[in-house]
Amino acid sequence: MLKREEWLPLARKLDWNFSFTTEQEVFPAVISGQPWLPHAEWEDWDEAFKTSYREYVENQHEKDAAVYAVRDAVGRLENMENLATPWINGLKVHAAALALAEFTGTIGNLRGARFGRDSAWRAMACFGALDEFRHTQIPLILMHELVRWNPQFDWTHRFYHTNNWFAIAARHFFDELTLGQNAIEFHIATNVVLETGFTNLQFVGLASLAREAGDYLFEKMVTSIQTDEARHAQIGYPVLALVVKHDPEYAQYLIDKWFWRNWHMFSILTGVTMDYLTNAGQRSSSFKEFMEEWIVDQFFRTLDEFGLKKPWYWDIFLEELDIYHHMIYASAYTYRATLWFDFVMPGPEDRTWLSEKYPRHWHDMEAVWDRIGARWSEVGPGSDNEMFVHATALPTFCDLCQLPLSAGTPRNNTANTLTFEGRNYIFCSQPCRWIFLREPERYAGHKDLVKRVLSGEAPADFGELIGNYFSLTPETWGKDLHSGNYSWLSKPRSRAH
Amino acid sequence: MLPLYGFVEGDTIGVLILADETESVGSLAGKLREATSLRVDPGMDGDIVYEGTALDPASTLAEAGFRSLQRFDLRRKNGISESRGA
Numbered sequence: 001m002l003k004r005e006e007w008l009p010l011a012r013k014l015d016w017n018f019s020f021t022t023e024q025e026v027f028p029a030v031i032s033g034q035p036w037l038p039h040a041e042w043e044d045w046d047e048a049f050k051t052s053y054r055e056y057v058e059n060q061h062e063k064d065a066a067v068y069a070v071r072d073a074v075g076r077l078e079n080m081e082n083l084a085t086p087w088i089n090g091l092k093v094h095a096a097a098l099a100l101a102e103f104t105g106t107i108g109n110l111r112g113a114r115f116g117r118d119s120a121w122r123a124m125a126c127f128g129a130l131d132e133f134r135h136t137q138i139p140l141i142l143m144h145e146l147v148r149w150n151p152q153f154d155w156t157h158r159f160y161h162t163n164n165w166f167a168i169a170a171r172h173f174f175d176e177l178t179l180g181q182n183a184i185e186f187h188i189a190t191n192v193v194l195e196t197g198f199t200n201l202q203f204v205g206l207a208s209l210a211r212e213a214g215d216y217l218f219e220k221m222v223t224s225i226q227t228d229e230a231r232h233a234q235i236g237y238p239v240l241a242l243v244v245k246h247d248p249e250y251a252q253y254l255i256d257k258w259f260w261r262n263w264h265m266f267s268i269l270t271g272v273t274m275d276y277l278t279n280a281g282q283r284s285s286s287f288k289e290f291m292e293e294w295i296v297d298q299f300f301r302t303l304d305e306f307g308l309k310k311p312w313y314w315d316i317f318l319e320e321l322d323i324y325h326h327m328i329y330a331s332a333y334t335y336r337a338t339l340w341f342d343f344v345m346p347g348p349e350d351r352t353w354l355s356e357k358y359p360r361h362w363h364d365m366e367a368v369w370d371r372i373g374a375r376w377s378e379v380g381p382g383s384d385n386e387m388f389v390h391a392t393a394l395p396t397f398c399d400l401c402q403l404p405l406s407a408g409t410p411r412n413n414t415a416n417t418l419t420f421e422g423r424n425y426i427f428c429s430q431p432c433r434w435i436f437l438r439e440p441e442r443y444a445g446h447k448d449l450v451k452r453v454l455s456g457e458a459p460a461d462f463g464e465l466i467g468n469y470f471s472l473t474p475e476t477w478g479k480d481l482h483s484g485n486y487s488w489l490s491k492p493r494s495r496a497h
Numbered sequence: 498m499l500p501l502y503g504f505v506e507g508d509t510i511g512v513l514i515l516a517d518e519t520e521s522v523g524s525l526a527g528k529l530r531e532a533t534s535l536r537v538d539p540g541m542d543g544d545i546v547y548e549g550t551a552l553d554p555a556s557t558l559a560e561a562g563f564r565s566l567q568r569f570d571l572r573r574k575n576g577i578s579e580s581r582g583a
Contacts, residue, residue, distance in 0.1 A: 331510035334535050368509055368536045375535055393532035394513040396502050405502070405511035413504045415511050417568050424566035426502055450513055454500055 014119040033184025045118035070220040090277035092341040096159035105132035108178035128232035162471040169402035189258040191236025205290040212282040256311040271325030286357035327406040336478035364410040381485035399425040400432035523554030
């Protein structure tokens with residue numbers, strides 16, 4: 001009988017030469033991706049971690065059993081009720097963004113499983129698809145328990161089915177990343193940029209905060225998911241290596257484009273939870289510090305390894321690292337009824353910590369929070385006064401990332417306009433504009449929320465927009481967790497700077 | 498109707514302002530101040546800046562050359578920020 005080391009190579013390399021069809025017909029460039037190369041170029045494709053179906057099933061069975069054991073031990077409602085309320089709202093954000101996005105990862109991997117250019121790649125992508133299906137079902141089942149306790153958890157399943165502004169942005173991101181993507185770009189964008197970099201932030205950095213917050217169920221869920229990600233993320237590296245060899249400019253473009261798109265999405269998903277929805281005493285590091293450790297260093301190593309350069313916008317990225325998610329959070333707080341989770345104002349302890357972690361721009365954010373606090377002091381706390389401390393002018397969105405025009409700094413918002421083929425567009429930043437102009441045929445037809453309102457596709461009345469278009473109800477729309485009842489609000493406080 | 502993207506120096510987000518070509522720049526500034534007053538002091542002493550030029554509050558939007566879906570700013574007088582064009 002053959003040893004594992006002897007038969008596994010036989011089970012990985014299964015391609016043969018076509019006689020009744022052609023390689024171009026079996027693997028058309030439009031769906032297999034560019035550069036289109038004959039199989040002879042791909043036949044040495046090699047994944048670092050090799051597994052068989054039997055090993056895969058055994059490992060996954062053990063991992064699933066461990067997740068459900070933790071759920072049975074500490075995932076009951078009484079356990080959740082003991083968690084800090086801001087953290088529970090961070091959980092709502094992640095649960096909504098995660099579950100169905102993982103399902104789009106299933107579809108992307110299945111495209112690799114069919115149109116990847118070597119049999120070993122296709123086999124690994126099959127396992128990747130099964131992984132992502134698992135990552136879809138775990139949060140759906142874990143959060144389903146919580147819906148009867150808090151209806152905002154229903155957005156775990158509902159989020160992507162709505163026209164909520166953040167759902168529009170998330171769909172724009174994942175539709176391109178996973179659902180509408182060719183195999184080469186999918187595996188570079190998803191495996192190399194998202195899963196090696198940004199999901200580490202989510203699944204390792206956020207997991208450590210979950211432990212500090214006492215949320216052992218979330219910690220177990222994301223660390224279990226991460227073990228799958230670490231395996232299937234390796235598909236992307238040998239794909240990237242061959243693209244770098246044959247078309248280095250295109251490889252650089254894919255890295256630059258997807259790093260930027262991931263950065264904006266994850267700075268909201270993860271940055272807000274880490275710096276605002278985690279209690280001050282439970283934060284081991286700031287979002288920026290996690291980014292520097294898990295993303296910046298890792299990304300540099302990857303670029304070096306493949307002979308690629310830092311993206312041209314690196315200085316812009318470093319500037320945003322200090323301020324972008326702060327601008328987003330303050331803006332979102334003033335539009336909290338447009339989202340499905342609750343918010344908390346940063347108190348004196350939080351602001352001192354934030355001013356130490358983000359000294360470059362925090363003083364500008366301090367002024368904004370002072371202003372919001374002054375409004376609460378003016379109208380008084382209470383749920384009846386929520387809408388007096390809520391903005392009503394229509395917020396504006398980027399025509400590339402579909403996220404609010406909240407980039408740059410409070411002193412210099414970097415939104416910039418473009419007239420392209422007779423239509424007006426606006427972008428939050430120069431990198432978003434650059435991505436749009438590289439592939440306008442891909443992006444130009446999409447309408448952001450403002451264009452939908454102006455064309456009559458979405459209601460202009462703010463109440464109707466929240467209720468009828470964003471699918472929120474008084475029960476589910478976001479509120480201030482304390483209804484403005486903060487003991488420190490009425491007290492005069494000194495500025496951090 | 499003239500939909501415009503309005504930005505106030507010190508704010509964290511741009512907002513949509515619906516204006517009319519016949520209304521004054523001063524009126525436009527008032528709309529923007531009101532729309533952002535939850536985050537920025539509406540009493541801030543500032544100028545409306547469009548395409549890099551600070552405008553006379555008495556001029557109309559038509560006279561100032563405003564076009565649909567363009568950016569305009571309310572910037573502090575003697576502001577400390579650099580200009581950021583479209």
